[in-house]
Amino acid sequence: MNVKTILAAKGGDVICIEPTATLAAAVQLLCKHRIGAVVIRGAGGHLAGILSERDIVRALSEQGGEALALPVGQVMTRNVLTCGEDDSIAEIMERMTAGKFRHLPVVTKDRLVGLVSIGDVVKQRVEEVERETEALRDYIQTA
Numbered sequence: 001m002n003v004k005t006i007l008a009a010k011g012g013d014v015i016c017i018e019p020t021a022t023l024a025a026a027v028q029l030l031c032k033h034r035i036g037a038v039v040i041r042g043a044g045g046h047l048a049g050i051l052s053e054r055d056i057v058r059a060l061s062e063q064g065g066e067a068l069a070l071p072v073g074q075v076m077t078r079n080v081l082t083c084g085e086d087d088s089i090a091e092i093m094e095r096m097t098a099g100k101f102r103h104l105p106v107v108t109k110d111r112l113v114g115l116v117s118i119g120d121v122v123k124q125r126v127e128e129v130e131r132e133t134e135a136l137r138d139y140i141q142t143a
Contacts, residue, residue, distance in 0.1 A: 019073030
């Protein structure tokens with residue numbers, strides 16, 4: 001199983017926001033789409049950063065309610081780890097666990113093609129385990 005499998009199931013739509021948008025606008029976007037992170041696209045559409053719920057909490061903790069007026073570009077995570085469509089589920093689980101983050105942009109040839117969350121990864125892994133269990137059950141019954 002690889003990232004391409006996840007994207008085939010969930011689609012490659014990525015919710016993005018401009019780095020000049022306010023943190024308040026980003027919060028509204030997260031709530032509207034019921035997601036935990038948005039991608040920030042810079043000049044030329046390249047990946048400039050990612051803004052997660054944790055980034056927002058950190059900004060609010062440091063600056064209080066005034067943080068909501070800040071541009072997303074000041075709060076976002078700039079050094080974003082990414083993955084490719086051919087990366088295995090095990091590889092990205094390890095990367096997410098080691099980095100303690102829950103969202104991973106998927107990039108192919110410097111182009112953003114999707115975003116996977118830890119929830120997407122867990123769902124895919126659970127489905128894989130269920131298929132393996134069913135296959136073993138069938139094998140045992142026919143043996």
